[in-house]
Amino acid sequence: MGKRILILGASGFIGNALYSELQSYFDVYGTYYSNFSDFSKNQVFYHFDVEKDDVEALLNTIKPSVIISCLGGQFDRLLDVHKQLSSYAMVTPNCRLFFISTVKVFDGIKSYPALETDKAFAISNQGKYALAVEKLLKELPAQRYAIIRLPLVLGVNAPVVTNLKYAIASQDVFEIYPDLVINVTTDTRLSQQIHYLVNQSKYGIFHVGSSDLIHHSDLFEEISEKLGSNKPIFKQVYESNTDRFEAVLPKKSFSLKEHKYNVLDIVNEVTLNQSIPTLKTTLL
The missing domain is CATH 3.90.25 (UDP-galactose 4-epimerase; domain 1)
Incomplete structure (x- = not known):
């Protein structure tokens, strides 16, 4: 199957759609926090608590070549986790880190729709957090990251x-x-587009939506x-x-x-x- 993919937050709405789309084509693993009874018996799903668990241990166990982050949780802790993910992507040959970002990185600019080349400016906590993670990823070599900004x-x-x-x-x-x-987009169309980006080894900033x-x-x-x-x-x-x-x-x-x-x-x-x-x- 080639690429080994780790989806962080694979039990959520978007993460689970990504798992369903990718698992027939790649060697895919995921994390879950809630829905314990649904995922605990799945051997490719690992329990991961953003507040308590060490993501480095998970990375060393799975050794993914593609990481897709759909994690939710406390923003300060999430930022620490993404610092660890960025460090892993930096030192791991041919590893790429996908961050599922949000339209909220533009919520300080409300007078026009945003293009990929527009400068982001956020005023909400969610938008500021997403921008902080985007900044982390941009410190990686260009071929090592993809930022996927989502609408509704x-x-x-x-x-x-x-x-x-x-x-x-x-x-x-x-x-x-x-x-x-x-x-707008849907979970199905989003998953198909990310499948394309993974398969074609695309990198950079991508706006997904109608x-x-x-x-x-x-x-x-x-x-x-x-x-x-x-x-x-x-x-x-x-x-x-x-x-x-x-x-x-x-x-x-x-x-x-x-x-x-x-x-x-x-x-x-x-x-x-x-x-x-x-x-x-x-x-x-």
């Missing part, structure tokens, strides 16, 4: 989509933001409409008098046709053959 990630089992379905079923409140302009934009409120109203005749109680939340942008446009990253998609493609993917849970299920 949807999917059939995405937490936000699950919350929307339950809000529809129980006629509960679902918050939407009419002044927020975004682009090539067009939509208001947050319009997106979830459209998804709700495609899911059926019932709707949740939409609560409109305004945070600005003008449009603000949280979008990372992929202007130069991907050339393959199948890696280019628009918001409508994403909406259709998320709602295809989907049903709303019954109220009984909602209350369990």
Whole structure:
């Protein structure tokens, strides 16, 4: 299989999608923290607690040639872990470190969507943390890292989509933001694009997401409409008098046709053959 891949945070929404995509093609290992009963018997999954465990021990055991970090946790501890990952990537021949970053690295710039070449500026704790990790990776030789900046990630089992379905079923409140302009992807499309980057040994900064934009409120109203005749109680939340942008446009990253998609493609993917849970299920 060639490349040995370690996915840190493989039990999470994005990490598990990556594992499902890559495990048939590469020698893939992952870490989990929660969902102990689901992963403890899987011999390629290792329990890893960001707050307590030593990532160096894990790296020395698995000896990966590709590391994909989807870790969550306390930002200060996460930064320490990524310092260790960067050190490993620096001294390990042909090792590459992939960091799943976020649109939040641009949350100090809200007047336009961001391109790969734009200078990032963050004001949130999440954005500042992601920028700090990006800075660490940029100290590596160029061929040793890839930074993947994500917009809102949807999917059939995405937490936000699950919350929307339950809000529809129980006629509960679902918050939407009419002044927020975004682009989107899904866990499936993201995983396919990272598969391409790993397989082709790509490196650098990549924006993954739809090539067009939509208001947050319009997106979830459209998804709700495609899911059926019932709707949740939409609560409109305004945070600005003008449009603000949280979008990372992929202007130069991907050339393959199948890696280019628009918001409508994403909406259709998320709602295809989907049903709303019954109220009984909602209350369990």
